Amino acid sequence: MTVLPTALDTASADYTANRDAMLAKLDELEGEHAKALAGGGEKYVARHRKRGKLLARERIELLLDPDTPFLELSPLAAWGSEYPVGASMVTGIGTVEGVECLITANDPTVRGGASNPWTLKKAFRAHEIGYANRLPSIHLVESGGADLPSQKEIFIPGGALFKHLTQSSAAGIPNLAVVFGNSTAGGAYVPGMCDHVIMVKERAKVFLGGPPLVKMATGEESDDESLGGAEMHARTSGLADYFAVDEEDAIRRARLVVKRLNWRKAYPDPGPAEPPKYDEEELLGIVSGDLKVPFDPREVIARLVDGSDFDEFKPLYGTSLVTGWAALHGYPVGILANAQGVLFSAESQKAAQFIQLANQRDIPLLFLHNTTGYMVGKEYEQGGIIKHGAQMINAVSNSRVPHLSVLMGASYGAGHYGMCGRAYDPRFLFAWPSAKSAVMGPQQLAGVLSIVARASALAKGQPYDDEGDAALRAMVEQQIESESLPVFLSGRLYDDGVIDPRDTRTVLGLCLSAVHNAPFEGVRDGYGIFRM
Template identity: 85%
Template sequence: MTVLRSALDTTAPEYAANREAMLAKLDELEAEHAKALAGGGEKYVARHRGRGRLLARERIELLLDPDTPFLELSPLAAWGSDHTVGASLVTGIGVVEGVECLITANDPTVRGGASNPWTLKKALRANEIARANRLPLVSLVESGGADLPSQKEIFIPGGALFRDLTRLSEAGIPTIAVVFGNSTAGGAYVPGMSDHVIMVDRGAKVFLGGPPLVRMATGEEADDEELGGAGMHARVSGLADHFAVDEPDALRQARRVVARLNRSKAHPAPDPAAVRPPRHDEDELLGVVPGDLKIPFDPREVIARIVDDSDFDEFKPLYGTSLTTGWATLHGYPVGILANARGVLFSQESQKAAQFIQLANQRDIPLLFLHNTTGYMVGTEYEQGGIIKHGAMMINAVSNSKVPHLSVLMGASYGAGHYGMCGRAYDPRFLFAWPSAKSAVMGPRQLAGVLSIVMRESAAARGRPYDEEGDAALRAMVEQQIEAESLPVFLSGRLYDDGVIDPRDTRTVLGMCLSAVHSAPVAGARGGFGVFRM
């Protein structure tokens, strides 16, 4: 039998403590998500509603098929910055007329939907997901353009948004713009470069220059409607392909456009009736990860609660035991799983991972990386044993693998181990974190200790006495800084992941991601891994 048995003791005090710590982190996470949901605040939400307008998430809800989920991405973008949490943009994956789509929606309650640097980063990430997974892109537009005080950080890189629209279209990936309000200046090119354009009467305003700019530049007097209203673009310029009488009508028409796209997934979806849920309760995931990440935990307890029927065929179970590898299905989709068991990656684990990644590519099977690693092992014995070349072998395999990669940061994800386990820089199709996760070049205490040793040796080399009191203060300051910068909300705010999720939602989130990646062809590398140093 390859069904995983659970050794998790849900009556143990350690389990209770882990669960309590995770629930506390989830409460904190919910409070941060609430900031994104609040948009620009009560005043601006009320003003927007007073104009008879729908909110961004209400527009998305009307666009989606009834009773289908929406996987929101990067909801904490801009957290910790001077800008509103969420970055005045909602992005995510949802089903429209049976077609999985990447949806973006400006939040006009935040500075009129103006784009700040984090809005740009979030939009570019959404475009990347649409391209990699061949998902139609539906843009729900209402934006005053660039947030002018931030223009120096937006203008030059912002051109990539319009480049992406044309490249998606060239690749045969449909782009649809539904314009509810302002889409001005550079923003006018969002509908201008989309395959299909729907505009709302007396709401949409699409022009390169509004009445004040036209007056200054040419002396001409013109109003919004004749310059860029939906009626003009539907009857005169031809920019609008569809003319909507109101917002619900625009969303109804958008659904009809998607219905006529003639889209089909590259790989047929598994029969839901044939998919068996895990045999172990997903709620128990709350008690798996210790509050202290220095305490190891068995990733098989996680695997047993996310894969179909808790069925897992382990690969090399007696070799390189700090890394668990094996095969499973998740919501009917085949996956190869790499999960850190005891944190440190040694030479055996690295070689095992490289072989496993090659096998997944031979079989065209997506890979799931479950992170809890402090990095590759250091020390004389391990350096002489070739840890650098073996770690490089694993990173080489991850870098050149062609099957889709999904990553979930459960616990620690430090140092080069973050790279070997397919961190953000290695282009996983999707990367999510649990509230328990931490990621940095190394742990806070280790990093502070390294700095202390370097400064102590420097003082000794110059023959100067070492300031022990200053050292203690510096170590405390550095530990506090690195701890804060390692937390998942901090990293998610910088779009180093696609969202911080409740561990209990992991199976559902991964299932939606696997469905999305199978909208595009799934094919592995056939030998093209570069030189493996043996």
């Protein structure tokens, strides 16, 4: 039998403490998400509504098929920056007329939907996901263009947005723009480069230069409607394919366009799947608030995979990394999950072999992170930890099956790379509120700096300031701790969102469904040299 047993004691003091710590983190996370949901604040939301307009998320809700989920991406973008949380844009994946689509929506309550540097990064990440997974894209447009005070950070990289649209079209991935308001200057190229364009009567304004700029550039007197109104573009310029009488009509027409795409997924949906044997609610109490306390990742796997059925690979070898085969919402997956944190030579070689097997079988990989990195020390260096870790990273780097990553606990150092961190292009990467990620743990990093500074003083024959050293260590620990937190990392788009552990199975199911829109084939003979 390959159904996982459980040893989780939900009545224990440790479980209760872990659960309480996770719930406290989730409460904090809810407060940060609320900032994104608030948009530009009550004043600007009220002004937007007074104009008879729907909010960005209301537009998305009307667009989606009834009672279907929306997987929002990067909701905390720009957290900790000078710009509002959410980066004045909503992005995500949802189902429209039975078709999984990438959806982006400007939030016009935040500085008129103007794009700041984080808006660009968020849009680029959304396009990356859409392109990799061959998802038709729908862009709900209402933006004043670039946030001009930050133009130096927007203008040069911003042009890639139009490149992404045209490359998607060239690859046969449909894209659709629904223009609800302003789409001016460079933003006019969004509808200009989409396959299908819908504009709302007396609302949409699409022009390269508005009346003031035209007056300054040419001396010509003009007005919004004759220069870039929806009716003009529908009757005269031909930029608008459909002329909508209001926002609801525009959304209805967008759904019709998607219905007529004749779009097919590369792989059929697998149908209903058996749920796990254990309650997803119990995921709240598995990871300790202190990441130095280990946990068995099988307890997590047992609450994620279909029927809690997990066929473990090499269970007696390299035991601090759990590997094995399972199904998740009917989709086959290979799972790599850190058990005791540290990756040794055996774990690295085991991972490399397992990744190669998944590629031979065309099976997507799921990485569940809780690692402090590869083991250090004379014994391990002499035993070849560098070349063995390199084998694992080589395998991850060159693997061609889709990768999904979830940061449950620690994800430090090169272990983050070997477990398919952001730099290794996982199709999706999410974090739990308990996760932390950095070059190393705060205490270790501060200690390394202290040792180096002490050695430097000794080499120069200078006395060492122990009091100053203690202050430096405390400052560095605090800095690294704050920079390791998931909201900090999510704000910089180093993940696709911080999720409630109880939602993990659903989120991964949505991701697996998305990746099966595009055909994929594992690598057979394209790996680099494995140092033996």
